[in-house]
Amino acid sequence: MELTELIAPQKYNLTNEIDRFDSDRVALFWENENGDKRSFTYHELIEKGKRFANVLNNLGIKKGDVVMTIVPRIVDAYVIYLGALRAGIAVIPGSEMLRPGDISYRINQGKAKAIITFHDYTEQVDHIEENMPSLQHKISVAGETDGWLSMDQIMSEASNSYTTVDTDKDDMAFLTYTSGTSGAPKGVVHTHAWAYAHLRIAPQRWLDIQEGDIFWATAAPGWQKWIWSPFLSVLGKGVTGLAYDGRFRPEKQLQLLQDYKVNVLCCTPTEYRLMSKVDHLEKFDLSNLRNACSAGEALNRGVIDIFKQTFDIQLKDGYGQTESTLLVGTLVGHAIRIGSMGQPILDEFITIIDEDGNEVPDGVVGNIAVRRDFPALFKTYYEQPDRYQAAVIGNYFLTGDRASHDQDNYFWFQGRRDDVIISSGYTIGPAEVEDALLKHESVKDCAVVASPDPIRGNIVKAFVILKDGYAPDESRIPELQKFVKNQTAPYKYPRAIEFVSDLPKTVSGKIMRAKLRELEKRRASERHS
Missing domain, CATH: 3.40.50.980 (Rossmann fold)
Structure with missing residues (x-):
């Protein structure tokens, strides 16, 4: 794909894409x-x-x-x-x-x-x-x-x-806030031109959306993924979307896939995991489902095998960010390598670099990076150019994730460059949870990290030091959890809390979250050994 194909006309409003389909065609079930x-x-x-x-x-x-x-x-x-x-x-x-x-x-x-x-x-x-x-x-x-x-x-x-x-193509269309490891959430600026590029990348090269499809992307409004898929990849391609306004229940999700004869599905790994555990999974007819994609976190091999054996559907991984569109994934017409993130959506724009901005050889772990002239990359962080520059090395924007690639340019995920927690597809900045906990009268200090979980991928785990006079008993855990839910979005609350007497810190006093993450990984490994 040529770069010129992704660049919007100078005068461009993304709703013009949708106006092309103005008719009695069903846009939404x-x-x-x-x-x-x-x-x-x-x-x-x-x-x-x-x-x-x-x-x-x-x-x-x-x-x-x-x-x-x-x-x-x-x-x-x-x-x-x-x-x-x-x-x-x-x-x-x-x-x-x-x-x-x-x-x-x-x-x-x-x-x-x-x-x-x-x-x-x-x-x-x-x-x-x-x-x-x-x-x-x-x-x-x-x-x-x-x-x-x-x-x-x-x-x-x-x-x-x-x-x-x-x-103008460079006028702001969306201002989506994303969590980081420190400080307040960042406002991600996406222009109308970003939408133009997105519509010419993800729907064709990953979702494989075709004329006449019924497409269900389960993301909710309020998240950039909703803009990616339920909104733009439906209305911008002239197909029919499905929207379900209700609590997630795996049996219901499978029933809807069957009843509406969905052709393309995009949901989180957590949803696939829970669907895979439904008794008598084979009773559901998903014969119309041609493509099933997943984004938000890594897919589990066992879940991939269950969907393949039961429905002959190969679940396809995908990786992107609020700041971009899909960057890496199992692309249409390309072979799947189980355990791999897939390949770059466009080789010339997405690569892996070292700390000096040089591309790394096969098998070497580095930073997943996006060329700054990639048309489907965000413009900047709203009124925070310093935070944008902090994520830049040379001509590349760093996603914050680390990976290696093989000789065929399949990427293999290695972990976060920073401390962001991804749980059930939600991106959670530990600093936000820590700030909420520290507002409680009993909390002296705390550190929040990801803890491996078989259903959610990770959960939010808090290590808490209590002030003198407060006992670290079990009854205090739900009290702190409820407090955090009232302070910030409920999905960010710590599902696990461990009371400790000290926290690992650097000489300068910064919490060494990496040590706590490794501790949780070891514990998870021991539980399953």
């Missing part, structure tokens, strides 16, 4: 936990998006502004993005698991002018104590909330006629 079902055509979604673009403009929100949204897997998620992007307004995705402090940080750092929130989540916003000078409007979705505008009402009053704003 939707079902919820109660069994309610709906389908939406491309024409319906595009028209609703135009109404919402008018809503935002009528509120004084214009091209170049930013809004934040927190919604579950409902059609309004698609409408909000379509409307904002058409109007040249950037979107901050927010998970429903964010807490008041997480939300206010994103609004203030991103200078969001509005927050558009599912009515069940508005309470988290109303509990924010910090001043938010940029915030002008609060919009409640799919329900009424006192003190909030009703999306349903203002949509009903808006016109469905709208001329797409003339955006």
